[in-house]
Each structure stands twice: as structure tokens, then as C-alpha cells.
């Protein structure tokens with residue numbers, strides 16, 4: 579029996595009907611463009627969130643998480659209300675709401691994706707629930723449909739205006755590949771990123787800081803990109819080339835230009851990165867990743883001293899490329915490194931952070947893994 583089935587039985591006094599798991603992710607390149615119809619290139623990590631679920635004859639939804647000490651929270655199944663209930667329960671319950679499930683369920687969660695480290699434990703949780711429920715209720719929804727449903731859960735039920743990337747990759751990833759995702763139509767292409775046999779790995783550096791401004795800063799930058807689209811009279815930043823955008827610089831104010839410049843160039847960088855990976859040029863790929871950091875720092879202005887230092891030290895001690903990931907103003911950075919340099923790079927970053935009087939960073943290493951699956 580799956581270990582989570584045993585815990586489920588202890589907690590709810592019955593056996594689960596289904597167990598499903600979904601991974602967290604890192605995004606190689608394509609940052610802050612998933613709400614601009616842009617391209618992104620994430621991969622699923624090997625850390626999973628697992629859920630066990632059983633239908634019940636009551637009209638209560640009971641949810642518990644081993645990361646929340648297995649305390650059972652209860653919600654009336656026919657009275658689901660966005661932004662209601664205990665904060666963490668909004669992720670799994672939001673998915674039920676989004677999928678139109680109104681019957682009684684018991685749900686137990688066990689998340690091995692580090693929470694709040696920029697590895698998207700939230701999408702892992704949502705996608706594990708969606709995968710289980712899709713099977714349990716024979717909904718027959720496609721992966722893009724499940725991606726949209728889980729995004730709607732996070733946007734409306736949780737109240738977090740995230741894009742579609744995290745859920746898409748958690749559902750659609752395949753082992754040894756990164757997922758090129760076109761956020762305009764959710765079309766995908768698996769891009770070989772089997773780095774382990776090449777002696778490479780992706781190091782995740784969690785700076786452990788979260789500077790204020792995150793929510794406001796994010797919305798304000800998004801608004802700048804929308805203003806650029808309106809001022810230029812185009813449908814999307816996706817529909818203008820870098821050279822055309824630069825040629826029309828005079829039509830935008832400085833701040834709007836710089837922020838939208840990040841969006842337009844970042845979409846091109848994703849395509850450049852994909853071409854380099856297809857050619858097996860990991861050195862060239864690393865350089866594009868570092869250029870993305872520079873653009874996030876200088877144009878989009880969402881970096882912070884901790885992220886800059888982490889990326890700079892990684893590059894100085896042999897990384898092929900490094901950049902901040904996620905919303906910004908803290909959180910994590912990634913570095914594509916030779917596995918043999920891992921210990922040196924980690925200790926140099928630790929030392930550098932200590933000298934700068936920053937918090938003690940955490941490290942994770944990530945390899946491209948498979949997406950969500952039913953486990954029983």
C-alpha cells in the first residue's frame with residue numbers, strides 16, 4: 579500500500595480511492611512573459627506533491643496536509659466561496675470549485691516540493707488534485723483544460739493573479755525535457771534538456787528573502803506592459819519584433835519602454851535558447867540565461883541585491899549561466915552548473931551572503947522530470 583494511503587486510513591478511517599502526484603517546476607527562461615502571450619521554457623523537478631482522495635456520502639469536503647500537521651479542515655461542498663476558508667485549503671478546494679465538483683470528499687496532501695521557495699508548490703498541489711479528480715469523476719478533461727482550470731482556481735479562489743505556466747508544466751512535463759510553452763494557445767513542444775549525462779545540473783539558490791513590494795510591484799509592471807500594448811496600438815507584445823519595438827521607442831515613456839522592452843526581448847531569448855539547446859550548445863544557452871537576468875535587473879527592475887549576488891557568484895565560479903527566477907524582489911535564482919563545481923559554488927555563495935550580511939541561502943538541485951500522474 580502507498581504510505582499516504584496508510585496515513586489516509588488513520589486520519590479518515592477509510593481507504594482512499596485514488597492517489598495522484600504532480601511536480602513543482604523551475605523555469606529556465608521566459609520570465610514575466612506568461613501574461614503577455616509569450617513563450618516560456620520550464621521543466622518539472624523531481625519533487626512531487628501527492629494527494630489521496632476518497633468520495634464520501636456526506637456533503638462535506640475534509641482536507642488535511644501532512645505539512646499542516648494533519649489537522650482536518652472542513653468545508654460545505656455545496657457552498658464553495660472564492661477566498662473563503664483557511665488560506666492553504668483554498669488551493670485544493672479551489673480546484674474542486676473550478677472543476678464544478680459539489681460532492682463530499684476526503685483529501686490528504688503530502689507535499690515534497692519546498693513551500694514558497696519559487697518551485698511552485700502551489701501548482702503542484704493544484705495539479706495533483708486536478709489529476710486525481712479528473713480520473714475519479716471521469717471528467718475526461720485534456721491537460722490544457724486542466725491547466726486552465728487550475729489556473730482559474732489560483733486566480734479566483736486563492737486570489738493570486740498567476741499566469742498559466744506553472745500548472746501547464748506540472749501537468750505536461752516529460753522526463754529529460756524542458757517544455758516550450760506558448761502561453762497564447764497552450765501549444766507545447768518538448769525540448770531535450772537531458773543534462774545529467776552531460777555532467778550538468780541546475781542549481782536552485784533560495785535567497786530566503788522576500789522584500790516588500792512584491793504584489794504591488796508585480797501588478798505595476800504588468801500594467802506598464804499593457805500600457806505599451808495600448809500606446810503602440812498592437813494586440814500583444816508578442817506581435818512586435820525586437821527591431822520594430824526599438825524603432826518605435828519615441829512613442830513610449832521611458833519606464834513603459836524599458837519594462838515592455840524586457841517582455842519583447844525575453845520572448846526572443848526563449849526562442850534563441852531553444853535553438854541553442856536543439857544544437858546542443860549549452861554554453862550559448864547559459865549566456866542567454868545570464869542575459870535574461872540582466873534584463874530582469876536593468877529593464878524590468880525586479881531583482882534585488884541578494885539575487886544579483888547569487889547569480890554573479892555562480893557565474894564567477896564556473897556556472898554556464900545564472901539568473902533570478904519568479905516574481906522577483908527575493909525568492910530564488912538558478913544556475914546551470916557542472917555538477918563537479920556544485921560544492922565550490924554553494925560554499926562561495928554562502929560565504930558571499932555571510933559577508934554581505936544576507937540571510938543564509940538554501941540550495942536545491944533540479945533535473946527535468948515527468949509531469950502529473952495517477953499512482954494507483
Ligand code: ADP
Pocket residue numbers: 627643644645646665666667669687688689690692693694695696697698699700701703
Ligand atoms: P510556491 O508556489 O512558490 O511554493 P506559493 O506562495 O505560490 O509559493 O504557494 C505556497 C502555498 O501553497 C503555501 O503557503 C500553502 O498555502 C500552499 N501549499 C503548497 N503545498 C502545500 C502542502 N503540501 N500542504 C499545505 N499547503 C500547501
Ligand code: MG
Pocket residue numbers: 698699700701
Ligand atoms: Mg505558487
